[in-house]
Amino acid sequence: MRSLGPITALLLFGCNFSQAGINPTENTLNFPMALALSDDVDPATGGARYLYVANSNFDLRFNAGSLWALDLDAMEDQVLAGNNADADACPLDTDAPNCELWPLETFDDGASDRPIDESGVTNQSVPIISQEVGIGSHADGLALSVRGDRLYLPMRGDRDLTFVPIDQGGGGFNCDQATRENEGEPDIPRCADRFRAGHDGGVASERELTITGSPTDVVTGRIVDIGGGQEAAGDFVLMSLDDGRVALFLDRHEGGDNSPELVHIADGFPTNVITMAIEPSVGIAWMTSVGTSTLARVGISIDPVNPRRSFLYNAGSVRLGGVDDGEDTRDFVFHPTDPSRAFVLSRRPEAVVEIAVNRRGFTQSDVAVVDLWEVGAGPSRLDVAEIDGTTYAFASCFDAQRLFVIDVDAGALIGVLGGFSGPFDIVVDAARERLYMADFSTSVIRVVDLSALSTGGAPRIQARFGELRPISSLTD
């Protein structure tokens, strides 16, 4: 992530690596890096019940990162109620697992009409943080299994794949979490070590594989959907590594809590892979990367007889040719209803590029470019969603500190939303007409209301979840 390089250098300059570090403070967002929506939906709205947030602990302020499940119904209640409780109402030394009065600032015009009690706290507040568990530092991605029962995180700090089973309701984690004993300071419950796959010594693969590079992203899907045969249960998990390799895990948990097994690592892909995206119904993942105009593709071939002999293979790369110059791509999203179309978030040029997946461009190695729309400086993450019958692309732009909104059907940029500090990962809940954004620089989650899009209006920031903590305050 190019934009964060200088910050990294700044933050690591004064680190003392010999100490054990500070335990994570409960209910504290710390450089949220990745988001995912739960599979479990609210029957009333059709929207996701939970938002999962991976706190990267990017500045190594704590000795661990954390994974959160946020109750979106509760958040919605507070947003609608206009809860604007201040930070003091949620003491950090509370023993309560859920902070009932999480500071939530709204920009709702009706704020002055909210019922406020004498302490200045709304009477209608409800828990938002459903659960929080400690994980390693520097989670670079977050993927939810198709069945919605596991989360996978590529951990750059530990060079492993962390997996976290989710309870049936979707709002709790089952990773044998426990607080550390005898540390003499407060701590958050942490996932047990056995929920880290691919780690040294933790591999059961007959191929004796070792992960050497740093994980950068993770995607998952069902084995049965990519040729594993009807008998094949479980998921495949692909984890990209920054040394040009991709690791294949098979997670045949079948309802248990077995560890995903690392079965193959393929090499020869671009270094500096940023993100991956699974082509629907095809065992091929597309990858974005920095420093090359190549969109690499890794294929999965499942051996239905002996899954441990399954392989990754180089499915052939295509070049993002015909643009100037396509040598820095940051995200890749397939069209939500038409898998022959996909969108690439490019930094050279800074644009959302629509491609025709199965068509070729000027040369046989070029993918066909259908359209491209400008976005702001430092485009970082992309999501595409259909809202009220119209397909929109949303691009977070870290350096521009803005969110760009493109009406894909109309083929035009239609909105630019500011007010962010470090917009990074985004997810769109089309049913709720909400966009959730990890505002990396200030360690908050932003809630963007998309409902006005269908009436020709513009999205607006509706709420900020978390206490603003600008990077500059880290040295305080």
Added chain:
Amino acid sequence: MRLRLRHLVLGLPLGLAFPACGGNTNTATPVAFDRPEDVSFFCWNTAAGELAPLDDCATPAGDPTEGNPEMADRALFAMVTQTTTGEIAAVRITGELGEPGVVDSDVRLPGFTFAAVGEVPSAMTYDFESGSAFVVGRGVGGELFRVGVPSIVNSDAQGADVTLVKRLADPDPVRPSALAQVGRNLYVTLPETGQILRLSIGADGSVPEPAAEDYLSLSAPDPLPAQVELTTAPSVYREVCGGASNVTPPLPAPRTPVSLGATAEPWELEVDDLDPAAPVLLVADRALPIIHRIDLTTYTELAPLNVAVPTRALSLTPPVPNSTDPAADEGTDRYLYAIDETDRSVFVVHYDDADPEFGAVLPVSVLEPFDRMDLPFGARALETMTPGYDGPDSIAECVGSESGPAAVRGVFLAVGSNDGTVRFVDVYDADLPCRGTSDDCPGGGSATAGDELVAIARHHPRIGTQTDEPVTVDPDPEWQTTSGTVQVRGDGTNSSQSIAPNLLPLECPGRLGSVYGDPEPLLCAVTDPWAATSQTWTVAYDGTLPFTSTTGASLQPGTDDTLLVLTGSDACERGVLGSGQVPTDGPLAGYAGDVVVITADLPPSILALDDDLRTRCEEITARTAGGDITPLVLPIREAAVPDEGDPSLLGNVSRFVVGPPLDVPATVQEVLDCYPELVEIEVRAQGAFVVSGSLVGAVQGFVHPIARNTTTGLCEVDADLLAENRRGRAFFGQEFNNGGLAFSLGEAPPQLEVATLTAQIREVPIRLALDVSSIGSAASTPSLLVSLAYNDVDERLYVVDQAVQGLLRVRLRGSVAVTQTFR
């Protein structure tokens, strides 16, 4: 002269004009723009401190330089919309008021302040009478703003005068995309409602509330009006001399109309005001395959033009002479250029309503598609430029020393492409009479030295460099054999005829010309100056079909004595042909079918064994003492792309039914046993030559006749494709032609070795192009072109690059060059 590049890149002039400065002081100007998009112009009277008619800033005709003393008290300005910030900025381009540059509209604030006009401003126009700029945006409510232009010009400005005129989104949500002014009316596109909105402008810039009749709903005719079909080749403005090939584009067949929606979706506007008393508004429709025409005197829709595809941009030329000879009077024509919404290609429509061909899409290329300009990448913007041209009766005579391929005087089209390059297209070259030193060229002895071959044709990309050689093969073609390189002589023979075949003379077919052979052609290729491509053709015996190599093939049991080979790529698209689908007649009759070749070593799971299976597998692969293996060759009996989801595919795309290995005594079961894991394979021809070019396209790449049978899924020879010269494979004793390359092979030599003929097509004329990404910097910066605007007042092209360069001012006459950038 060796021409190694297809496109002339004009990035250096600015770099030379602004070399890196010495010293330690950082004098870089901070970037002021934030995603500029649209541009408009106005003239400022610096002495009076007021607006002046735009013509007051005109550069004297024929003088491409700055500094006209008569303009001492005039300054040319541009206004540029800023997408990200929702502003319009003023840019001082010329004049004595101060240094050219971006204008800060509020000097009290740090940094650059511009006029805030709402979210995502998309289009702008300038009204001199009221001194206002009008801006519409795609953001909230589709707002129309008025900006008092003087308020953003004055150097002591203290904030812009901006007024919200109207929310166009009331009551329906709309996001206007284009704005045009004709007389005292503004015309706004409303794509969501399929309407054009007319708004009148008061003398003070006020805009009264529109009436119901000001909303003009565009038609969606059903049935569509008939396409105008050409029965004869249209008049051709073309000058090809000095040895260049002269090929006329064939008439295109009418296209089947394509619609991207059921109702009109107006997107961009172009005004036809040739008759000021009866202006016509042309509307590009992104949904319907028609171009709407609106009579602005009655504000009613005229019969639309059926162009078979939706369009996203238009550009109209003035009348231009039909003859290349200025003394000849062959009348004039007008043309309407458009960007095809379906693929961003560019086409041209005959636009002279006094002509029966009015509305016809014209042939512009000798290669398919004949009705699309040969531009490599999708177009984002179009603009007609008329430097030094004020109608057919006012063309100044050319001057030889000022004429050349990079000089643009007359009428031209500029096309901004996805790749950040501006390309130029000839419409009428006023300097043509001075071009070409050869006797058959109009320039004769007056042309600049070195300007030998001339190729100028209407609607064709402009050739941008002097050339002195026609398209040819360079170096001479040669055979690569296992024994070494064998040169092909001019008569087709070679020095090792026992191992490499001869080339036989042939008559170049169709639109191909000779590129090698003396005295008779041996190799024929596309020699048309605009259609030729610098690329390398290979003719490989038993060669690999391009893009069939994979490391992820899976072997599965078949029926009888066969194996199934499953791969993830589309075999029919790649041109694979099994022996069972070889036709009984035609050039492929008798072909043995392609083969699958296992090129990889035995898999780790076999090599890890220490038993009879490993021993047997190593026998089959004939492992040598050095560890090398002999690839297994499996004849393809059937190649197919079954329906998606076929369970036998195991998630793959294609399936080959193959027989036992050739030349190796082994069963299919043994092969299966030896390769229990994914395997590396490729598909090769068998006893035939694979002919492929290094690029892809109509006559490039591996041009084959194989297509998927939609009923059976089998890869079969498509008779229609074969009839289009998509031969793919060449055979001994046959003449080969794939539309891009033609040759005739002699009989097989007695001791044939695996041989590959290589022919590199060179000396392709370089086209005039402006690579925005290479301007003013040694390092390439990304560019994203968004709009082009020709300013008749200073005869400059303005290019807006959203990525890095901002607003570029491009000189046209003399030689195309960027002279200023504003960002």
